[in-house]
Amino acid sequence: xxxxxxxxxxxxxxxxxxxxxxxxxxxxxxxxxxxxxxxxxxxxxxxxxxxxxxxxxxxxxxxxxxx
Amino acid sequence: xxxxxxxxxxxxxxxxxxxxxxxxxxxxxxxxxxxxxxxxxxxxxxxxxxxxxxxxxxxxxxxxxxxxxxxxxxxxxxxxxxxxxxxxxxxxxxxxxxxxxxxxxxxxxxxxxxxxxxxxxxxxxxxxxxxxxxxxxxxxxxxxxxxxxxxxxxxxxxxxxxxxxxxxxxxxxxxxxxxxxxxxxxxxxxxxxxxxxxxxxxxxxxxxxxxxxxxxxxxxxxxxxxxxxxxxxxxxxxxxxxxxxxxxxxxxxxxxxxxxxxxxxxxxxxxxxxxxxxxxxxxxxxxxxxxxxxxxxxxxxxxxxxxxxxxxxxxxxxxxxxxxxxxxxxxxxxxxxxxxxxxxxxxxxxxxxxxxxxxxxxxxxxxxxxxxxxxxxxxxxxxxxxxxxxxxxxxxxxxxxxxxxxxxxxxxxxxxxxxxxxxxxxxxxxxxxxxxxxxxxxxxxxxxxxxxxxxxxxxxxxxxxxxxxxxxxxxxxxxxxxxxxxxxxxxxxxxxxxxxxxxxxxxxxxxxxxxxxxxxxxxxxxxxxxxxxx
Numbered sequence: 001x002x003x004x005x006x007x008x009x010x011x012x013x014x015x016x017x018x019x020x021x022x023x024x025x026x027x028x029x030x031x032x033x034x035x036x037x038x039x040x041x042x043x044x045x046x047x048x049x050x051x052x053x054x055x056x057x058x059x060x061x062x063x064x065x066x067x
Numbered sequence: 068x069x070x071x072x073x074x075x076x077x078x079x080x081x082x083x084x085x086x087x088x089x090x091x092x093x094x095x096x097x098x099x100x101x102x103x104x105x106x107x108x109x110x111x112x113x114x115x116x117x118x119x120x121x122x123x124x125x126x127x128x129x130x131x132x133x134x135x136x137x138x139x140x141x142x143x144x145x146x147x148x149x150x151x152x153x154x155x156x157x158x159x160x161x162x163x164x165x166x167x168x169x170x171x172x173x174x175x176x177x178x179x180x181x182x183x184x185x186x187x188x189x190x191x192x193x194x195x196x197x198x199x200x201x202x203x204x205x206x207x208x209x210x211x212x213x214x215x216x217x218x219x220x221x222x223x224x225x226x227x228x229x230x231x232x233x234x235x236x237x238x239x240x241x242x243x244x245x246x247x248x249x250x251x252x253x254x255x256x257x258x259x260x261x262x263x264x265x266x267x268x269x270x271x272x273x274x275x276x277x278x279x280x281x282x283x284x285x286x287x288x289x290x291x292x293x294x295x296x297x298x299x300x301x302x303x304x305x306x307x308x309x310x311x312x313x314x315x316x317x318x319x320x321x322x323x324x325x326x327x328x329x330x331x332x333x334x335x336x337x338x339x340x341x342x343x344x345x346x347x348x349x350x351x352x353x354x355x356x357x358x359x360x361x362x363x364x365x366x367x368x369x370x371x372x373x374x375x376x377x378x379x380x381x382x383x384x385x386x387x388x389x390x391x392x393x394x395x396x397x398x399x400x401x402x403x404x405x406x407x408x409x410x411x412x413x414x415x416x417x418x419x420x421x422x423x424x425x426x427x428x429x430x431x432x433x434x435x436x437x438x439x440x441x442x443x444x445x446x447x448x449x450x451x452x453x454x455x456x457x458x459x460x461x462x463x464x465x466x467x468x469x470x471x472x473x474x475x476x477x478x479x480x481x482x483x484x485x486x487x488x489x490x491x492x493x494x495x496x497x498x499x500x501x502x503x504x505x506x507x508x509x510x511x512x513x514x515x516x517x518x519x520x521x522x523x524x525x526x527x528x529x530x531x532x533x534x535x536x537x538x539x540x541x542x543x544x545x546x547x548x549x550x551x552x553x554x555x556x557x558x559x560x561x562x563x564x565x566x567x568x569x570x571x572x573x574x575x576x577x578x579x580x581x582x583x584x585x586x587x588x589x590x591x592x593x594x595x596x597x598x599x600x601x
Contacts, residue, residue, distance in 0.1 A: 037457035
């Protein structure tokens, strides 16, 4: 079974965080919700692995490992 | 001109059973002359089991209703001797288009695999479907088969008496009593039989209404399935356009929950909706309008002693995916050979419990798929709508999102994995023909494999030796000997990595067991297992 990577994996975390916020800049709440939904789907497809996705869903829900 | 559904096809006539001193005992009584009840009766009668069909009506379905028939049910109908007229009359289609808001987001092609006698789907009005089944009943009667169709015979009560079921039946000339060794209830989602017996029917209600309109129009829409999410002509809702024979088009419009059904059904309200969809210039006539709601639910058990439920009376799904009539035909396909063996004393009564196991598995698969389609088509929360729209939005631009679009997962046959009737498997052979699977069609020697299999137990050998027939406790399995030479589809679908194959195939054309070579003791054991005698 593949395991969700919960160790830091983003090279420049501040850059990524800023890019994430910049993507939402100027959007209404509805537009941002839609963007987030598209982003989740895009990333989920990139991961693909059902085990990893399951662990990610659990972690997001607060039921998984705290790493 | 009268429409077929306006003509009494099986008008009431007095039966001698009505004048009998004591209630007459019939082998099998089928209640309901819809697609499922008629298929059950034909299946039994053509195998020599006496059957009487009772229906409170005397004509075929009013309106088109079920219109989409999948490949496996067409193959079952071939076995029942009436697949050909259905496919000849039906409309075949492969292309589907999905629209979101005001634009097409993608197009799919079912791209049916080559080397099958029957197409992936045909569209055919339920009234034609039933008419062809009634024609087949008449043909069987002309040949002396023990089948009777009694119109305007309404069942008033039913009681399971352990070794038979007792009924009282109302007719235009009054009531009479009747008994049946076995009763098959094919009386629809609202099943009066189920209610009379006080049986459960639990599941999930979907709070939505859909308007179905069949229109006759001369329009240049192609023979494709068009599905709209949130179109300008039906904001916030969905719509479907599908072609039927005779220039009839099925239009299905989601209306939402809080509506006045009687108002919405009036032509003065329906016609403007259709104009908005089809365009002002398109001329059309309304043939039939109906508003439906649906639930996804099933009975806890389909068999209750001497009374067995099949089709919508046992399970109900949303229409998305064409899993209603299609699964009902698979029910009777599964049931009738078992019932015949039990009636003829060749299998224990408990064989019928495998009908429950196998078809509940099928019903659960259908309910799961149909509930998921419904959740996609009619999102029930703000977040589910956000994700649904995100999928549609992405599907226009990137391939990965297209498999997530769910406008109905179209009916595919069920494999009875884990069934108590399954025997040994052979790992070298393809997964699609493993025990529990419906036999996959393939061209063989100028004909088709499924036609050659017919409806008894078969020993299908591919480049393997075996006796021409094998009898075990009164059940015969006869050999169908084929070679993979010059039959690439047969090799691909049945041999895989194996050099030869011996398949034991059930009368419903599902695989019971398979081996690389013939082993008499193993085949006998598998035959006993498949007949519920293990």
